[in-house]
Amino acid sequence: MNKIHVSRRFVQCATALSLAIASLCASASAEKPGDGVKVTPIFPPIAEERFRGEVAMEGLRELGYKIQEPKETEYAVMMVALANGDADFTVHLWNTLHDTFYQKAGGDKTLVKAGDILPGVLQGYLIDKKTAEAHNITSLTDLQKPEIAKLFDVDGDGKADLTGCNPGWGCELTIDHHMKAYGLEKTVNVNRGSYFALMADTITRYKAGKPILYYTWVPQWISGVLVEGKDVVWLPVPKTDLPGGNNSVDTMYQGKNLGFAVDKVVAVVNKDFAAKNPAALKFLSLVQISTDDESTQNLKMQQGENKAKDVTRHAKEWVAAHRAQFDQWLQASRDAAKQ
Numbered sequence: 247m248n249k250i251h252v253s254r255r256f257v258q259c260a261t262a263l264s265l266a267i268a269s270l271c272a273s274a275s276a277e278k279p280g281d282g283v284k285v286t287p288i289f290p291p292i293a294e295e296r297f298r299g300e301v302a303m304e305g306l307r308e309l310g311y312k313i314q315e316p317k318e319t320e321y322a323v324m325m326v327a328l329a330n331g332d333a334d335f336t337v338h339l340w341n342t343l344h345d346t347f348y349q350k351a352g353g354d355k356t357l358v359k360a361g362d363i364l365p366g367v368l369q370g371y372l373i374d375k376k377t378a379e380a381h382n383i384t385s386l387t388d389l390q391k392p393e394i395a396k397l398f399d400v401d402g403d404g405k406a407d408l409t410g411c412n413p414g415w416g417c418e419l420t421i422d423h424h425m426k427a428y429g430l431e432k433t434v435n436v437n438r439g440s441y442f443a444l445m446a447d448t449i450t451r452y453k454a455g456k457p458i459l460y461y462t463w464v465p466q467w468i469s470g471v472l473v474e475g476k477d478v479v480w481l482p483v484p485k486t487d488l489p490g491g492n493n494s495v496d497t498m499y500q501g502k503n504l505g506f507a508v509d510k511v512v513a514v515v516n517k518d519f520a521a522k523n524p525a526a527l528k529f530l531s532l533v534q535i536s537t538d539d540e541s542t543q544n545l546k547m548q549q550g551e552n553k554a555k556d557v558t559r560h561a562k563e564w565v566a567a568h569r570a571q572f573d574q575w576l577q578a579s580r581d582a583a584k585q
Contacts, residue, residue, distance in 0.1 A: 276580060276583075276584070277310075277580065278308075278309060278310025279309060279310060279524075279525040279579070279580055279583035280306065280309045280310040280311035280312075280523060280525055280526060281310035282310070282312060283310070283311050283312065283523060283526075284311075284312045284314055285306055285311045285312065285313050285314060285334050285335070285519075285523075285526065286314040286316070286317065286332075286333045286334050287299060287302070287303060287313065287314075287316040287317070287333065287334065287335055287336065288316060288317040288318070288319065288324050288327055288328060288332075288333035288334075288335070288336050289316050289317070289318055289324075289336060289337075289338055290318065290319070290320060290321060290324065290338050290415075291318040291319070291320070293547065293552060293557070294442075294466050294467065294544045294547060295338055296554075296557050297535075297540060297543045297544070297557055297560055297561060297564075298337050298338075298363055298364060298511070298535050298540065299316065299336075299337055299338070300557055300558050300560070300561030301533060301535060301561045301564055301565060302335075302337045302363075302513070302529075302530060302533055303316075303561075304561055304562065304565050305529050305533055305565075305572065305575065305576060305579075306526055306529060308576055309525050309526065309529060309576060309579055309580070311523075311526060317332070317333050320414035320415070321338070321339070321340075321344050321347050321414065321415065321416055322344075322347040322350070322351075322414065322416075324336055324338070324347075325339070325344075325347045325348055325350070325351035325357070325514070326350075326351045328351065328356075328357055328514055328515070328516050329351040329352045329356035329357055329516070331516055331518065331519075333516070334515065334516050334519045334526075335513060335514065335515045335516070335519070335526070335530060336513065336514050337363045337511070337512075337513045337530065337533075338363075338511060339359070339511065339512050339513070339514045340367065340416065340509050340510075340511055341359070341509055341510050341511070341512050342495055342507035342509045343369075343416045343417065343420070343506070343507065343509055344416050346416075346490070347416065348514070355517075356516070356517050357514050357515065357516065357517055358514070358515045358516075358517050358520040358527065359512045359513070359514055360512065360513040360514070360515055360520070360527055360530040360531040361512060361513055361530060361531035361532060361533065361534065362510045362511070362512060362534060363510075363511045363512060363513050363530075363533060363534060363535065364465070364510065364511035364534070364535055364536075364537060364540060365510045365511075365534070365537075366508070366510065366537055367463060367464065367465065367508075367509045367510060367511055367537060368463060368464045368499055368504060368506070368508060368509075369417060369461070369462065369463035369464070369504065369506040369509070370461070370462075370480050370481070370482075370499075370504030370505055370506050371386055371408070371459070371460070371461055371480070371481040371504075371505070372458075372459075372460055372461075372462060372472070372474070372478040372479060372480055372481060373398070373457065373458060373459050373460075373478060373479065373481050374452055374457055374458050374472075374477065374478050374479075375475075375476070375477060375478055375479050376457075377397060377398075377457040377458075378479050378481075381394060381397065383481070384482075385481065385482055385483065385484055386424070386428055386430070386481050386482065386483050386484075386505065387428050387429070387430075387483070387484055389406050389430055389433055389434055389459075390428075390429055390430060390433055391433075392404065392433060394406075395433035395434060397457045398457050398458070398459040400437075400451070401435075403435070405432075405433055405434055405435045406433060406434045406435065406459055407434075407435050407437055407459065408421075408434055408435065408436050408437065408459050408460065408461065409437055409441075409444045409445060409447075409448045409458075409459070409460035409461060410436040410437055410438050410441075410461050411438070411441055411461055412438060412439075412440070412441050413438060415441075417461065417463070417506075418438065419489050420488060420489055420505075420506060421436055421461060422436070423487070423488065423489045424483065424487070424505060427487040428483060428484070428487070445460065445462070445468055448460050449468075449471060449472065452472065452477065458472075458478070459481075464537060464541065465537035465538070465539075465540040465541035465544065466540070466541060466544045467541065467544035467545040467547060467548040469541055470541055470542075470544070470545040470548075471545075471548070480499070480502050480504060482502040482503045482504060482505070483497075483503050483504070483505035484503070485503065486503060486505065487505070488505075488506075488507070495507040495508075496508045513530040513531070513533075515527055515530060524582045524583050524585070525579040525580060525582055525583040526579070527582070528578055528579040528581075528582035528583075529575055529576065529578075529579040532575040532578060532579070533575055535564070539564065543557075543560050543564070546560060
């Protein structure tokens with residue numbers, strides 16, 4: 247074999263090897279369109295809301311993205327951080343409740359809403375069913391009556407004690423508005439602090455057979471401990487009256503006006519990041535968890551499985567249980583990267 251033939255053989259082999267490597271790289275790239283791209287999530291500091299974030303991060307990792315340690319802050323600051331590029335995505339915006347936060351951070355000019363992470367979320371006021379039936383309490387405005395309000399008095403001042411939500415969550419603004427709108431400032435105290443610590447006290451009171459009055463949202467573990475229709479009942483408002491005057495939103499649930507919009511939780515992505523990462527944007531627009539699944543996971547936390555590693559495990563178990571659907575979301579995300 248002369249040198250020319252050897253040279254040609256070498257070139258052919260080298261070319262074949264290069265094509266094979268290129269094919270493998272293209273295949274790997276198609277499978278992991280986010281390969282090597284760093285992504286910074288941002289979540290609220292509410293442990294019970296970490297689960298959906300862990301599910302989202304699982305999917306992005308499978309797409310090749312390199313997930314950084316999530317930042318934690320309250321919702322309004324979260325939107326500003328996303329708008330400024332200090333973080334890339336969250337899966338925690340209540341579409342209606344937090345709209346003011348979204349708009350003040352620049353709205354659609356700087357951010358992108360992506361999909362319905364958690365559809366059909368509810369919030370409102372509840373009281374124990376026993377007291378509701380014994381005293382014919384059917385509306386939040388019944389608390390205007392001193393004799394009714396006194397039933398829920400915890401600290402002895404004659405006013406009803408309502409377990410409210412934490413400052414910075416957004417719901418506290420609506421609750422404060424309701425106290426004025428429904429004429430309850432003279433007969434109701436709204437207690438704030440650490441919500442879940444206050445709710446632990448509320449549950450203890452209920453177990454002791456005492457009347458309870460509280461704000462909550464669904465999904466989360468409280469609805470598994472104080473079961474609506476069995477232990478407690480929603481306390482409706484006479485008419486929709488929300489901060490900002492947008493009273494055309496749907497606030498009805500099973501024939502009752504809860505006073506809060508029937509809402510959904512959406513993903514929010516920094517606009518520049520979304521433009522550069524169509525696979526990530528597509529995945530975040532598709533991933534969805536049912537309210538029952540999140541409530542079930544939250545109840546596990548309340549029963550002791552509440553460490554970070556537990557929540558991560560819960561997310562992995564959820565992905566495994568929904569593998570076929572999850573793979574469809576991933577493939578659609580890979581396809582989006584090719585367009």
